[in-house]
Amino acid sequence: MREKNNISKRTKMLKNTISIIGAFFCLCICFGLLVPEKASAKKVSSTLKNGTFTISGKGKMPESAMPKTAQKKKIKKIIIKKGVTELPEDAFRDCSKATVITIAPTVNRIGAMAFYNTGVEKITISDEVKYIRENAFNSLLSSTSQKFSIRSVVLNNNIETLPKYAFAGNKEIKVYTNKEIMIQRYTFDNCGEYEIIRLTH
Numbered sequence: 001m002r003e004k005n006n007i008s009k010r011t012k013m014l015k016n017t018i019s020i021i022g023a024f025f026c027l028c029i030c031f032g033l034l035v036p037e038k039a040s041a042k043k044v045s046s047t048l049k050n051g052t053f054t055i056s057g058k059g060k061m062p063e064s065a066m067p068k069t070a071q072k073k074k075i076k077k078i079i080i081k082k083g084v085t086e087l088p089e090d091a092f093r094d095c096s097k098a099t100v101i102t103i104a105p106t107v108n109r110i111g112a113m114a115f116y117n118t119g120v121e122k123i124t125i126s127d128e129v130k131y132i133r134e135n136a137f138n139s140l141l142s143s144t145s146q147k148f149s150i151r152s153v154v155l156n157n158n159i160e161t162l163p164k165y166a167f168a169g170n171k172e173i174k175v176y177t178n179k180e181i182m183i184q185r186y187t188f189d190n191c192g193e194y195e196i197i198r199l200t201h
Helices: 002-030 037-041
Strands: 045-049 053-058 077-080 085-086 100-104 122-124 150-152 174-177 197-198
Touching: 100 122
Parallel strands: 053 077, 077 100, 122 150, 150 174, 174 197
Antiparallel strands: 045 053
């Protein structure tokens, strides 16, 4: 009987030990303590230096990489490097002094209001971009007293639809495209005399 009790106690202790080890590994994974160095190196992050806000890494841009409120007024140029695939909603919202932006060809999705109230004047949509969300380039004034307006946009061949308010508020904007596109209601709300210019080869 004693031998059976000892075996039973040892079995319970072994199970408890395995449970504790399992729980420890789960906690480590949850808090990122066991993430390989290679995986963390690919994480999309951002830096601000001398007025240039740079996004680099591989994959979707997380909210943690978006410019902080205190940084937004310091940003004059935005560079999205090769490897970044998606820009989230409000990514560069209210970066009102940003007048230059470079979007890598790996970006295939631009979230809603990503460039709302920025100072960008010209944007070329790279060939990889397939979706532009509502309000993506909306420049309608909010609380700011200054006017910012995108003057021209060059679309790629993948863009088939321009969603609601995509370019709202951009006065006299010119959109260049190689094919016919579907324009939803309010896409060019408060744009004045905008133009859709069909490029010929």
